[in-house]
Amino acid sequence: MQAEETQANEYTHIKRKALNWRFSAGKNASHFCRLAWALGITHHPLQQMRIQYEEKTFEGYFNTELARRGNFYFPPGQVQEGSIGADAIVMSKSRWLFRRLGHPYWFRMPFKGMSYREIAEEMELHLGREISNIPDIQGNILFQYKRSEYMVKPSAEEWPHWNEPYFRYDIYPEQQKLLEHLHTKFSNQVLIVYAAPAVQDVGELVDLYVGNQLISRTNFRPSHELAGHKRNTFVEPGAHSWACSDPVRLDPFRFDEALKSLHRPELDIRSAVTSLANDIEEVLLRSPLARPFRTLLRQFGLQDLGADTPLLKAYIKMSAARDITGLQWVIAHAGDARSDA
Incomplete structure (x- = not known):
């Protein structure tokens, strides 16, 4: 013993x-x-400590904090549940349903109802009023959110570049190829960035969200700078990164400075929005995501809309794009675009 x-x-x-x-x-x-x-x-x-929160949680908190700043506009279909305050619209003649909703009837329905085209025209008017209240836009931003891993083992592949615990996220080839194509299409007219938090657990994530400090703990990296790499690594959100597998040291990137360098669209805001949506549609229809993109457009009823609803059609295209790519579209206001990131 x-x-x-x-x-x-x-x-x-x-x-x-x-x-x-x-x-x-x-x-x-x-x-x-x-x-x-x-x-x-x-x-x-090769064991590492994984971050214990969901990517969608970070995305939701990030969007909420960004919206609080007042100089960023989230178009309908991106974060909000529709632009007319409804999650779903249906046409029903069910007596049972109307009775359950407090409007029983026997022979004559209590509501006349509206055709899809009438609803579309009303939504177009609403979108027009809403977008007319936005100042001249500084530019469009496309965020690709990432959940970081926190690497604590010296055996981690990128450890020699840091010699201390660090964050990293994977870059998916098909996703990266799409982002590069979009960057080529828009150049400096649209800012396309990866956004990944320097956060270790859900407790820290919630604390930063409550304190409006999550964006300041987020690492931003333009997508085109990661061409040819499979991962990006960093220690502090505003400092330099090491992109791998062929290691390249990337200089610090300032989100607020990048916003200032965006070229303001020469078109009016309505035309700028519809032009962006059409260009996104063109890129997606030439990508491996063309089939699911078309399917969503049909599901959203795009084929039933006429030339008199250009804004609604644009928002439908961008909503479908978000569903299949995860790209978050945000509009920064001209003159007010600023960030603590």
């Missing part, structure tokens, strides 16, 4: 020394990894 206790104490002592070595191993950490794996300190040499 005493021998077993002595052996256990020695084992604990070795583990403690190995853990202390871990933080001083630096680039020579491979020997520690083998030892730690053998001792059961880690389940696998």
Whole structure:
């Protein structure tokens, strides 16, 4: 019994020394990894600590904080549930349904109802009034949200570039190719950026959201700068990044400065919105996402809309684009575009 206790104490002592070595191993950490794996300190040499929150949670909190700033406009169909305050619109003659809604009838329905075209025309008027209240736009922004992983093991692939814990997110080839195509199409007229939080857990995420500090803890990186890479890594949100697999050090990127450098559209705001939607549609219809994009457009009834509803058609196209790509479209106001990011 005493021998077993002595052996256990020695084992604990070795583990403690190995853990202390871990933080001083630096680039020579491979020997520690083998030892730690053998001792059961880690389940696998490449294990990392994953962020414990959902990407959609970060996206929702980020959008809410951005909207609070007052100089960014979220078009209907992007974050809001429709532009007329309704999640769904239906036409029904069911007596049971109207009775449940507090409007029972027997022979004559209590409401006349509206055709799809009448609803579309009303929505077009509403969108026109809404967009006319927006100041001249500074430019369009397309956000591609990412959930970071927090890498804490010296065995992590990009550790030699940092020699300390760091954040990273994966770059998906098909998604990246689409973003590069959009960048080529729009050049400096549309800012297309990855947005990834430098946040370790859901508790910190919530605290930053409540304190309106989440954007300041978000790393922004123009998508075209990551061409040819499979990951982006960073330690602090406003500092430099290392893009991998062929390592490239990327200079710090300031979101607010990038907004100022955007070229303001020469078109009026209505024409600018419809032009952007048409260009996005053109790119998607030439991409591998063409089939699901067309399917969504049919589902949204785009084919039933006429030339008298250009804004509604534009918003439908951008909403469908968001559904299949995850790209968040935001309009920055001219003259007020500013950020603490």
